[in-house]
Amino acid sequence: xxxxxxxxxxxxxxxxxxxxxxxxxxxxxxxxxxxxxxxxxxxxxxxxxxxxxxxxxxxxxxxxxxxxxxxxxxxxxxxxxxxxxxxxxxxxxxxxxxxxxxxxxxxxxxxxxxxxxxxxxxxxxxxxxxxxxxxxxxxxxxxxxxxxxxxxxxxxxxxxxxxxxxxxxxxxxxxxxxxxxxxxxxxxxxxxxxxxxxxxxx
Numbered sequence: 001x002x003x004x005x006x007x008x009x010x011x012x013x014x015x016x017x018x019x020x021x022x023x024x025x026x027x028x029x030x031x032x033x034x035x036x037x038x039x040x041x042x043x044x045x046x047x048x049x050x051x052x053x054x055x056x057x058x059x060x061x062x063x064x065x066x067x068x069x070x071x072x073x074x075x076x077x078x079x080x081x082x083x084x085x086x087x088x089x090x091x092x093x094x095x096x097x098x099x100x101x102x103x104x105x106x107x108x109x110x111x112x113x114x115x116x117x118x119x120x121x122x123x124x125x126x127x128x129x130x131x132x133x134x135x136x137x138x139x140x141x142x143x144x145x146x147x148x149x150x151x152x153x154x155x156x157x158x159x160x161x162x163x164x165x166x167x168x169x170x171x172x173x174x175x176x177x178x179x180x181x182x183x184x185x186x187x188x189x190x191x192x193x194x195x196x197x198x199x200x201x202x
Contacts (some may be wrong), residue, residue: 022180043106049113053079060085098130108139114155115143126164144188166197
């Protein structure tokens with residue numbers, strides 16, 4: 001999967017960025033909801049599989065201490081170079097978050113990374129998020145439904161999300177805005193999964 005993304009960034013084939021811009025208003029509404037019961041400073045946010053930092057910069061401009069993480073060097077370098085905000089970026093693996101030594105976070109964003117992983121990788125990502133998530137932290141995960149389409153991430157179901165995120169409550173599931181997506185991707189019926197980490201039991 002990472003090789004495919006590396007090639008996509010090399011040749012400028014990034015339809016997910018166009019889709020993100022088209023769905024900006026609905027994405028902003030999701031972030032408004034995340035921030036509604038918080039006071040500033042909002043805390044630390046980690047954008048998993050950040051690509052060229054489109055959403056990481058959004059978070060930083062809204063007042064989060066935003067960090068973007070991706071395993072494609074070209075994407076990370078581009079995110080660092082555009083200087084749109086105070087966001088910082090690092091090269092790393094979403095399935096090995098603890099070794100990245102990023103500190104702890106209050107909010108996690110995954111726009112289309114989690115749903116491309118297999119079951120063991122999804123568990124590894126979720127375990128890493130749990131390990132570096134503060135009590136009460138939230139996660140917002142975009143996932144395609146499994147559709148069996150060529151050149152499309154494998155997708156996840158609600159059951160897959162809940163199986164990976166043990167120790168978290170699934171707060172809501174909302175249909176994603178597909179207005180900017182290529183027609184085949186609309187068939188995947190993408191969903192936003194919002195989760196909240198339960199307090200640690202002493």
